[in-house]
Amino acid sequence: MTHTILIIDDDPDVVLAIRMPLESTGYNVHEAGSHVEGMAAVDSVKPDLIILDVMMDTHTAGFQMAQELHGPDAKPEHKNIPILMVTALHQTTPLRFSPDEDYLPVQSFIEKPIDPNMLLEEVAKLLKKE
Amino acid sequence: MDSSLAASDRSHSGRRLHPTFDELCQNTRLLIGLRWVAGLSILASTMFAWAVLDISLKTLPLLFVGCAVLVYNSILYNLFNREKKTRQHVWRVTWVQVILDWAAMTVLVYLTGGITSPALIYFVIHAALSGTILVRWQVRSLAGLAILLVGLLAVLGRSGWLPHINIPELGLDNDLYKNTTYIAAVLFFFGTTIITLSELVTDRAQRLRQREQRIQHLYEARSAFMRIATHELRAPLAAGLSLMRNIEQGYTGELSPQQAAIITRVTGRLEGLTVLVDDLLALATSQEATIAQVPLERVSLRAVLEHIIERESPSAEAKRITLNTDLADDAGMTMAAASGLYIIFGNLLNNAIKYTPDGGRVDVLYRIAPSDRQAIVSITDTGMGIPAEDMPRVFDEFYRASNVKNAHIAGTGIGLPAVRMLVERFGSTINLESEEGKGTTVQVTLPLAARHSVVF
Numbered sequence: 280m281t282h283t284i285l286i287i288d289d290d291p292d293v294v295l296a297i298r299m300p301l302e303s304t305g306y307n308v309h310e311a312g313s314h315v316e317g318m319a320a321v322d323s324v325k326p327d328l329i330i331l332d333v334m335m336d337t338h339t340a341g342f343q344m345a346q347e348l349h350g351p352d353a354k355p356e357h358k359n360i361p362i363l364m365v366t367a368l369h370q371t372t373p374l375r376f377s378p379d380e381d382y383l384p385v386q387s388f389i390e391k392p393i394d395p396n397m398l399l400e401e402v403a404k405l406l407k408k409e
Numbered sequence: 410m411d412s413s414l415a416a417s418d419r420s421h422s423g424r425r426l427h428p429t430f431d432e433l434c435q436n437t438r439l440l441i442g443l444r445w446v447a448g449l450s451i452l453a454s455t456m457f458a459w460a461v462l463d464i465s466l467k468t469l470p471l472l473f474v475g476c477a478v479l480v481y482n483s484i485l486y487n488l489f490n491r492e493k494k495t496r497q498h499v500w501r502v503t504w505v506q507v508i509l510d511w512a513a514m515t516v517l518v519y520l521t522g523g524i525t526s527p528a529l530i531y532f533v534i535h536a537a538l539s540g541t542i543l544v545r546w547q548v549r550s551l552a553g554l555a556i557l558l559v560g561l562l563a564v565l566g567r568s569g570w571l572p573h574i575n576i577p578e579l580g581l582d583n584d585l586y587k588n589t590t591y592i593a594a595v596l597f598f599f600g601t602t603i604i605t606l607s608e609l610v611t612d613r614a615q616r617l618r619q620r621e622q623r624i625q626h627l628y629e630a631r632s633a634f635m636r637i638a639t640h641e642l643r644a645p646l647a648a649g650l651s652l653m654r655n656i657e658q659g660y661t662g663e664l665s666p667q668q669a670a671i672i673t674r675v676t677g678r679l680e681g682l683t684v685l686v687d688d689l690l691a692l693a694t695s696q697e698a699t700i701a702q703v704p705l706e707r708v709s710l711r712a713v714l715e716h717i718i719e720r721e722s723p724s725a726e727a728k729r730i731t732l733n734t735d736l737a738d739d740a741g742m743t744m745a746a747a748s749g750l751y752i753i754f755g756n757l758l759n760n761a762i763k764y765t766p767d768g769g770r771v772d773v774l775y776r777i778a779p780s781d782r783q784a785i786v787s788i789t790d791t792g793m794g795i796p797a798e799d800m801p802r803v804f805d806e807f808y809r810a811s812n813v814k815n816a817h818i819a820g821t822g823i824g825l826p827a828v829r830m831l832v833e834r835f836g837s838t839i840n841l842e843s844e845e846g847k848g849t850t851v852q853v854t855l856p857l858a859a860r861h862s863v864v865f
Contacts (some may be wrong), residue, residue: 296654369500392654396658
């Protein structure tokens, strides 16, 4: 079965960089450029995995969206979709984090600039778990 | 000088700043502390004067004043230390204590001789202290009130409406309190002292508050800048690098060996730039920057310069700038951190090219001083130069010279501060000479490591 992956990121170049390795591996890839578009796409596309950028229109849009999808008030059908969060924060802010069920309900992180091989590894790992 | 800064200076000095909540609390706490001392010293000195010196004082009333001070101070202490403090509440305590102190001091002055009392000076001290917690009109009113109270004591004593209390042991003329000239002189000097001092203190407190606020604004502007810079500088680099890695790792099809080699080079350069951006941002965010903590090692200055010149020559070519280099043969081993040297000379050469108009000329000169202990690198351009009035500030963080801003040349104002910090770290000196419209010469002098030094 072909897995469907939804990329939510407002930078078209980053979307392209994520899309290329995923498509060449045979995944079915969809994209959304904003928080609102992304929430709509989650319901219409019904992805098996979401790749979410931490900083979009606002610096915390990604965090908010992760809360909406996996937080205590999230819909049950959303809670089962794993999230891979794309971040550039690791190196530059004192706010260092690793996946934390309570604080940030995402399953894994990948740092920008994206390394395609590492991205594929991480995606495969998350889809296998599911 | 930067015109926007001058403007903000003016707007700051025009504004009256009220004491902050913390300041009010701190000063009230200080006044309460001092008042314990004042109350106890009234009691102690009265007892001492009565029992030991046998001075004919109004002992009981004075002891009463001392006790009253201690009693109302303990009430104030309790009021002030209530659990939930609001600004209004603290203001009330501030006012009540000042009024009570004024009353206590008036009684104290009366009991110790009215206009001839040595305790008059206490009013001056108190007015000065009030200047640190109250705003100008309040301090002025209090100073006026003090003059009025002392004047009233003098007039009432002089006219006999209030019986004069004399302390003969002070050795003053018994009728001094009736002497109009004396009264006028004391009131004059008392008045001018209390007014001048309280004005001075209020003014200083005001200025300190303004300065504090300005520092606060600067910090806010700085962190806002950092947030924007972090995102805006890194985002395009990260996107570009992500795309390059797709090509590098073959997700866009096969590459010829030559294409692959170029892609690897470009990726390398972008990675270098990412590191540079990170380092500069780190440098700007904290003075104890990461690079500054790198241990020093022997680095060949000539090799670093060659590499930087190679790196910067494409941007010179793009502007048809003649990049003339004259490097001595000596490797120039210096104790430094290579990454720091790259930042220093990378920034300086990059600036020279950036601020030189098309078709200009940039000279890079590397010499070893005859004494053989110092390397001198000078970079001369035929660029726009630095206006004389901007010269003292070009090494300030986020400062950009006026002509550069007017010419709309992109920059952050963090390059030269980073350069200077690193230059100092490596025990070097930097010298800047410039003439607006003609060009700039930057000269960096670095100490050389001993030729055969043993490195432990």
